[in-house]
Amino acid sequence: MSFRRLLGSLARSLACLTLLLSLAAARAEQALGSFEAVRTSVPPQLDGRLDDEVWAAAPAYTRFVQTFPQEGAEPTERTEVRVVYDDQTLYVGIINFDSQPELVNRQLGRRGQPPESDIVTVSIDSTHDRRTAYSFSVNAGGTxxxxxxxxxxxxxxxxxxxxxxxxxxxxxxxxxELAIPLRLLRFPSAPIQDWGFAVRREIARRSEVIDSTLIPRNANAFVSRFGNLTGMRGLEPHMDVELTPYVASRASRRPLSSDPFLPRPRLWEPSADVGLDVKLSLTSQLVLNATVNPDFGQVEADELILNLSTFEAFFPEKRPFFTQGMDIFQPAGSDVSDSSQMLFYSRRIGLDTPILAATKLTGALSRNVQIGLLDAVVMGASAPSRSGEDSEQPDSRYQFHPTRPLHFAPNSTLPQEPGVPQNFFMAISRATLVPGATVGLSVGAATPLGHRCGTVLPEDPGLRDECLVAGGNAAALDWNLRTQDGNWVFVGQLAGSQIVGGPEAGQLRRDGTLLRPGDTGLGTYMTAGLLGGDPFRFSVGYEYASPRLELNATGFQTTQNQQSAKATVEFVRPSGWGPLHTFSTSLNAYRDWTTDSRSLHINDQLLLLSEATLPGFHVAGFKIGAKFNRQDIREIPLTGIPIERPDYQYLTAWGETNRNLPLSLRLDAYVNRLVAPAPTLSKRGQGAALSTIWRPMPNLETQFIADLYGVLEGPRWIKSLPDGRHLLGEQDPIVLSLTLRQLLVLSPRLTLQLYAQLFTATNRFGPFYEATSGSSARVRLAELVPTDPGFDPSYHEAALNMNMVLRWEYSPGATLFLVYSRAQQELPPEEGSAELSQLLLPSRLFSGAATDTMFIKWSHAWGL
Structure with missing residues (x-):
């Protein structure tokens, strides 16, 4: 063979090898989830059918992989995805082939809340920071x-x-077919866009999840595992303005008197509000939201609970202005840490006083720096004072109040005493130093803009202190460090607080700590460990809150003067273990003690928890735990005196049927036990909650929850007696809660929702004890002295909350709400009646005070 022929043969071989490698690379790239978008000059008609010519010009992505139940396996059904775009919108078309199309679950639901059903989700990481993504889902019914x-x-x-x-x-x-406006997505200004992109399909009847790129179930990651979306060129960020005015009107009928024993007569009070929401895209990655006189009358009422603890209950945010774009305000590591040291808790804003205006700036200054700013002003108009006979009559006059200029209602709707105007401010910035490492800095302030006593403060220091309201400042440095696979994690926060204003003499905390204006506190939490992978994981955590740490002015903090250490070891099989689809078990150990100079031991706890997904995709689990070596410095309020608490043991078990069935059930049951020394009582308790979801037809869903439980604890404080004595009493609380949620979907954009909760509780007291203690001595249960207080503090209470919401989104961004709500309180039992100590079901509920409200709200978004 000649040298020339040899060179030609080698050249041809290299060309073939290059072609094969190119094809292999292209195939591998597609296997990793690489989508190609095609520009179009004619947008597709949005009907879900993919029969427009533009879709034929776009390449189809088909290389999906099963994530659950058989990780890495071929999907049971084929899926095709195509992507096209123009200067304004990204269009995604998905064909979900199914060998049994009659079995596709097309259950309808309310927008934002699709039920268990066949569904597809498109997720877009438009900044490609591998941390943040926008997901858009459509189920087979169009929800x-x-x-x-x-x-x-x-x-x-x-x-x-x-x-x-x-x-x-x-x-x-x-x-x-999905039409996603580009103005919703933050993306950098660049001639060629490179975004993270993923598509997920869920097949309900098989509980099957398939993804465009494999996201291992044992990985502590999601967005960072996305594939790529390429091919988008010439996209220019532009300023976008969206104005959403609203008009709302309500008519309420409430008792004329605030005395619960005088539920009648009732007074009709009409009112009206106008307001405006503004959304301004300053850049493609920075969005300004503002609201003036917001009204959230369509939001579901909070769940009724009986809180017998010495800690504040946490309620989730439901108001749209605060829920949107609030991801950056979440505490660092909230997915791996159970700390309650939150620098920002939006429920503080507008809790007692209506919001006059608020503004929020969120987004990215650059690819690696995110920011969030929020400022809100709350103002409280009060009813004008009246004298003589007029003071006893409802004030039906309409007057203009500068503090509520867009609210029109009679003076009788205003509180007799004004709320204290306040300004709430929150700012946060987080920077990604290297992939997997972010650092954040947060500052918050709640600043009183007035006081409770008119325009002039009294000269008497005691009276002046009653007028002053404390605010607070807070700052925090947080970090979130993760390996590239997300499995090894070290997250935490270091926070500080300062009391601003308030009574000059200070205010006592529940544990006896005195807080004066200017006092500062320190807190921290951190969690580190192997939180991904299998079969073994572990983590350790520590939390510290100094006695004067006070984050509640802007945030949420259940307690202070406490430090906690935690260790967890887990055995997990997220991809299956024998016949089980998933399995996990963990052993947790906790220890709590005070942070003051006493370093008092507060609590030890051991907890074993296990859960498994069974064949048929049913779920079962249990947890068993014990608390021991306990004492409480908050039980006897404002003293800090530690009181011994009994050892506590509990077992909880639960089971849930496959949620994709037309009728699914969940049962939670528990038994617990207190072990207490004489003369106090050892006790046993039990309780259960049954939840049902019934979907008899695609447009109807009924949820019903019945919860019956008691609360076991040792003797509880009732009142302090002279000479350092304290009256304590055993309690036997029983709570029954019945909750109904009924959803009727007339169309994917027209829904009728009913919510009702009947809540009733009884708490019987006795026997009673006296405790004698100095300012710091420990109260021991064995040293309590039985006594007769001469009165019975037992009580019974019942309430009914109900609302019915008709929601019609007649076009994207245009919504009409019709709402009826009722808040019903029980007529209090007569002192000494059997209802105080024996009956759980309410007998005088509908004889008590009730407030009925009819509400209508219309809003429409206009883009400029």
Missing amino acids: LRDTLYFDDNKSSNDWDAIWDGRAAQRPDGWSV
Whole structure:
């Protein structure tokens, strides 16, 4: 063979090898989830059918992989995804082939809350920071949902965006088209865009989850595992303005008197409000939201609970202005840490006084720096004072009040005493130093803009202190360090607080700590460990709150003067273990003690928890635990005197049927026991909660929850007696809560929802004890002295909360709400009646005070 022929043969071989390698690389790239978008000059008609010519010009992505139940396996059904775009919108078309199209679950639901059903989700990491993503879902019935992911694998379904999607049936399955406005997505200014991109399909009847790129179930990551979306060129960020005015009117009928024993007569009070929401895209990555006189009358009422602890109850945020774009305000590591040291808790804003205006700036200054700013002003108009006979009559006059200029109502609707105007401010910035390492700095302030006593403070120091309201400042440095696979984690926060204003003499905390203006506190929490992978994981955590740490002015903090250490060891099989689809078990150990100079031991706890997904995709689990070596410095208020608490043991078990069934059930049951020395009582308790979800037809869903439980604890403080004595009493509280949620979906954009909760509780006291203690001596249970207080503090209470909401989104961004609500309180039992100590079910509920409200609200978004 000649040298020339040899060179030609080698050249041909190299060309073939290069072609094969190129094909292999292209195939591997697609296997990793690489999508190609195609520009179009004619947008597709949004009907869910994918029969427009533009879809034929776009390449189809088909290389999906099963994530659950058989990780890495071929999907049981084929899926095709195509992506096209223009200067304004990204369009995604998905064909979901199904060999049994008659079995596709097309259950309908309320927007943002699709039920268990066949569903597809498109997730976009438009900044490609591998931490944040916008997800858009459409189920087979056409119900939409949007979700915001942050910190890689944390998510919030409260994010609400204006976009559109349609689903359509096919003889070989179903299909969906999504139209996602580019103004919703933050992306850098660049000639060629490179975004993270993922598509997930869920097949309900098989509980099957398939993804465009494999996201291992044992990985502590989500967004960072996305594939790529390429091919988008010439996209120019532009300023976008969205104005959403609203008009709302309500008519309420409430008791004229605030005395619960005088539920009648009742007074009709009409009112009206106007307001405005503004959304301004300053850049493609920075969004300004503002609201003036917001009204949240369509929001579901908080759950009624009986809180017998010495800690504040936490309630989730439901108001749209605060739920949207709030991911950056979440505490660092909230997915791996159970700390309650939150620098920002939006429920503080507008809790007692209406919001006059608020503004929020969120987004990214650059690819690696995110910011969030929020400022809100609350103002409290009060009813003008009246004298003589007029003071006893409802004030039906309409007057203009500068502190509530957009609210129109008679003076009788205003409180007799004004709320204290305050300004709430929160700012946070987080920077990604290297992939997997972020650092954040937060500052918050709650600043009183007045006091409780008119325009002039009294000269008497005691009276002046009653007028002053304390605010607070807070700051925190947080960090979130993770390996590239997300498995090894070290997260935490270092926070400080300062009391601003308030009574000059100071205020006592529940544990006896005195807080004066200017006092500062320190807190921290941190968690580190192997939190991904299998089969073994472990973590350790520590939390510290100094006695004067006070974050509640702007945030949420259950307690202070406490430090806690925690260690966890887990055995997990997220991808299956024998016949089980998933399995996990963990052993947790806790120790708590005070941070003051006493370093008092507060609590030890051991907890074993296990859960498994059974064949048939049913779930079962249990936890068993014990608390011992306990004492409480908050039980006897304002003293800090530690009181011994009995050892506590408990067992909880639960089981849940496959949620994709037309009728699914969940049962939670527990038994517990107190072990206490004489003369106090050892006790046993039990309780159960049954939850049912029934979907008899695609447009109807009924949820019912019945919860019956008691609360076991040792003797509780009733009141302090002279000479350092304290009256304590055993309690036997029993709570019954019945909750109904009824959903009727007339169309994917027209829904009727009913919510009702009947809550009743009884708490019987006795026997009673006296405790004698100095200012710091420990109260021991064995040293309590039985006594007769001469009165019975037992009580019975019942309430009914109900609301019915008709929601019609007649076009994207345009919504009409019709709401009826009722808040019913029990007529208090007569002192000494059997209802105080024996009856659980209410007998005088509908004889008590009730407030009925009819509410209508219209809002419409306009883009400029």
